[in-house]
Structure formats: C-alpha cells, structure tokens
Amino acid sequence: MKQYVFGIDIGGTTIKCGLFSSAGEILDKWEISTNKEDEGKYILPEVAATITTKCAEKNISQDEIEGVGIGVPGPVTDEGVIVVGVNINWANEKHVKAELEALINVPVSVGNDANVAALGELWLGAAKGAKNAIMFTLGTGVGGGIIVNGKVIAGANGAGGEVGHCTSVPEGGNLCNCGKKGCLETVASATGIVRETVKYLETTEDASSLRDLENLEAKDVFDAAKANDVVGLKMVDQLGFYLGLTAANLATALDPEKIIIGGGVSKAGSILIDAVKKHYQLYAFSSVLHTEFVIAELGNDAGIIGAAYLAKNN
Numbered sequence: 350m351k352q353y354v355f356g357i358d359i360g361g362t363t364i365k366c367g368l369f370s371s372a373g374e375i376l377d378k379w380e381i382s383t384n385k386e387d388e389g390k391y392i393l394p395e396v397a398a399t400i401t402t403k404c405a406e407k408n409i410s411q412d413e414i415e416g417v418g419i420g421v422p423g424p425v426t427d428e429g430v431i432v433v434g435v436n437i438n439w440a441n442e443k444h445v446k447a448e449l450e451a452l453i454n455v456p457v458s459v460g461n462d463a464n465v466a467a468l469g470e471l472w473l474g475a476a477k478g479a480k481n482a483i484m485f486t487l488g489t490g491v492g493g494g495i496i497v498n499g500k501v502i503a504g505a506n507g508a509g510g511e512v513g514h515c516t517s518v519p520e521g522g523n524l525c526n527c528g529k530k531g532c533l534e535t536v537a538s539a540t541g542i543v544r545e546t547v548k549y550l551e552t553t554e555d556a557s558s559l560r561d562l563e564n565l566e567a568k569d570v571f572d573a574a575k576a577n578d579v580v581g582l583k584m585v586d587q588l589g590f591y592l593g594l595t596a597a598n599l600a601t602a603l604d605p606e607k608i609i610i611g612g613g614v615s616k617a618g619s620i621l622i623d624a625v626k627k628h629y630q631l632y633a634f635s636s637v638l639h640t641e642f643v644i645a646e647l648g649n650d651a652g653i654i655g656a657a658y659l660a661k662n663n
Contacts, residue, residue, distance in 0.1 A: 351415040354660045355400055358420045358462060358652030359383065361436035364396060367653035368403055371415055371661060373473055377403065378653060389438040393445065397452035416456040418660030420465035420652045421445060424507035429459035432507055458663040462652055464501040464510045466645075467494025469655030470609050474647040479606040483599055484645070485512055485592065487614035490526070491534040491541075495603060499662075512599065513538070517591045536591045539567040539614050546570050546584045555580050571617040585617075589624025596625065597632035600640055611645025618644065 351371065358365040361383060368377040381399050384391040400417065404410075423434040429446025431439060449457045460468070467476075467484035476482045480499045486492040491513030495502040502509040513534035514527050522531020523544065535541045543565050550560060557580035559565060559573050573581025596608055615621065622642050630638055647654055 350413060352413055353409055354415045354657045355403075355417040356419075356653035356655070356657030356660065357396055357400075357417065358465070358656055359392065359396070359422065359437060360462070361385075361422065364392070364399075365649065365653050366396075366399055366403070367650070367657060368407065369654075369657040373654075373657070373661075375650070375654075377407070378650070379403075383437060385438040388440060389434070389443075392437060392439075393448050394452060397449060400453055411455060414455045416458060416660035416663065417449065417453065418458045418460070418465070418656030418658065418663075419445060419449065420460055420462035420656045420659075422462050424511075425459050425461050425503060426507045427503060429457065430507075431459070456660070456663070458656075458659045460501060460503070460656070460659050461494075461507065461510065463492030464494035464503070465655035465659060466492075466611065466647075466651035467496055467510070467609065467655065468501055468658045469647050469651035469653075470611065470645050471496055471499070471655075472658040473654055474651060475609050475611075475643040475645050476607045481603065481605045482607045482609055483512070483596065483603060483605045484510075484609040484611060485537075485596070486612040486645075487537055487539065487592075487610065488612035489538060489540055491532075491538050492612075495599070496605075497603065501659075512595065515595050515598070517595055533591060533595050537588055537595075537614075542567040542570055542584065542588060542614070545587065546580070549580065549584065553580075555583075557581065567614055568617070571620060575620055585620060585624050586627075588621070589626075590628045593625045593628025593630075594632050597629045597634075597637075600629075600637040601634040604637055605640060607641045607643055609643055609645050611647075611651065615644050 356367040493512030494510040517533040518531035523535040525532035574585040
C-alpha cells in the first residue's frame with residue numbers, strides 16, 4: 350500500500366529532507382550538506398542515499414513509497430529537467446527526474462524551489478483551502494510561485510512564477526543578478542531594501558536613527574518605521590509601492606484568492622502587509638481589489654511540504 354512520500358528541498362548550503370504520510374503529516378525531517386564539488390555531480394546520489402537510509406531506518410519498503418518530490422533552485426521543464434542551477438554548480442541541463450528515478454526506482458516529481466514552497470503554503474499553510482494564489486518570497490532575492498486551479502504554473506521554459514524578475518523600475522534601475530535592470534528583486538529583497546535605504550540616506554539630510562547603524566539590515570528599516578522614523582516610514586512605503594504595483598498587475602491577470610508573502614522580510618508582519626495593500630488597491634482591477642494578503646506560515650518547512658505535495662499529486 351502506498352502510504353509515504355518524501356519531500357526534498359535542495360539549497361545552496363543544505364538539502365532539507367522530509368518523510369510524510371500521504372495525508373501530509375510530517376513523520377521525520379532532517380538535513381544533509383549540499384555537496385557542490387565537481388559541478389554538483391554528487392548531489393542526486395547523496396539524495397538517493399539519504400532516502401534509502403531513512404527507509405531502512407523506518408522499515409519502509411519501496412512498494413510503500415508513493416513518490417519523491419524535489420524542489421531545485423532554477424527553472425524546471427515539464428520533463429523534470431533543470432535548465433541551470435547556478436547556486437548548486439549545475440551549469441548545464443540536469444535531468445533530475447530521470448537521474449533520481451534511476452537511482453531509487455520510485456516516481457520523482459521536480460519543481461522550482463520557490464514554486465514548490467508556494468504549493469506547501471497552499472496545501473498546509475497560509476493559503477490552505479485556496480486553489481488560486483500568488484506567492485512572493487522576500488529574502489536575499491525575491492522568488493515566488495503562481496498557482497492556478499491547484500497547479501503551479503511552470504510555463505513553456507520552466508520560468509513561470511519568476512515574480513522577482515518583473516520589471517518594477519523601468520528607468521534607472523539597479524542591475525539584477527539575472528542581467529536585467531530594474532527587477533522587483535533589486536528593490537524588494539532584503540538586499541534591495543538596504544541598498545535603497547543607504548542610497549536615500551546618502552542623498553538627503555533627513556534625521557533618522559538609521560544613520561547611527563554601521564551594519565544596516567532590512568529588519569532595522571522596519572523597526573525604524575514602527576518607531577515612526579521618517580526615513581524608515583518612507584522606505585517601507587517605497588517597498589509597498591513596488592511590491593503592491595507588481596502584485597496588482599499579476600492579480601489583474603490571474604485573479605487569485607490569496608496573495609502570500611513569505612521569506613525573511615515577511616517577519617515584519619502587518620506594517621509590510623499594510624504598505625503593500627495601500628498601493629495594491631491603487632492599481633488593481635476592481636474585481637480583484639479586495640484579494641486577501643496573508644503572511645506565509647510554514648517557514649523553512651514550506652519547501653519540503655510543497656515537494657511532498659508535488660509528489661503526491663503527480
């Protein structure tokens with residue numbers, strides 16, 4: 350009887366792993382290091398090995414495994430091929446599904462890590478019960494996922510849901526790691542928030558507690574705003590503009606039930622949500638004007654939970 354699924358979330362430093370019941374209960378979770386040596390050729394064999402070890406430890410037979418879901422940092426095709434995985438040294442196409450299935454002989458489903466995290470929130474997190482959602486993950490960069498009728502939109506080239514690379518600053522924008530200028534990631538990531546704040550402080554004389562900090566972080570900007578610091582308030586409002594405008598354009602096209610905001614920056618809570626909603630409501634089509642905004646709930650487990658969901662539903 351098929352009663353277990355594995356969820357795997359491959360990151361640049363660690364690989365998060367989870368064993369789930371088919372109903373979605375986390376039975377065990379653990380991590381292994383991401384071995385990026387020799388163009389990352391050891392990553393999938395070591396994933397296979399840790400799954401095999403866990404099955405032996407839990408006395409799980411191959412016939413009891415419904416499937417393995419895996420989230421990877423890069424665009425993924427419908428055939429389970431990652432086009433490029435820079436953060437894990439996969440410089441060329443990697444046939445993740447085919448290679449891992451050959452190693453463990455169970456069905457494997459592969460998705461982009463941010464898309465997979467969005468699925469996790471849809472299944473067991475902030476968007477539970479919804480079928481249509483958009484997720485923004487605000488961390489060192491900006492990732493995301495778009496879900497329509499319960500399925501992730503991967504797109505023709507596996508790049509569906511790359512919300513962080515929507516152009517938000519059409520003129521004079523900063524260079525993004527993707528090679529394009531003005532991406533949402535350059536102004537809405539933790540890195541972007543700090544860069545924009547430092548730039549503002551250098552070009553104005555506004556009094557601010559932020560001037561006294563040697564190593565400014567995005568959290569400091571939100572803390573300053575919560576204390577009614579004029580610069581903190583301005584920078585949070587600016588973030589709200591860029592994120593709200595992008596969310597409004599996407600929602601107008603997709604009509605989601607919920608818009609989820611996750612990642613480290615989301616820990617700012619209501620002050621962030623309020624800033625985004627203020628600008629969202631200026632630009633959104635009337636029919637999606639009152640789409641619900643929610644903070645992601647699953648934290649670092651979103652990836653493995655979403656990967657398990659992917660395995661279960663594919």
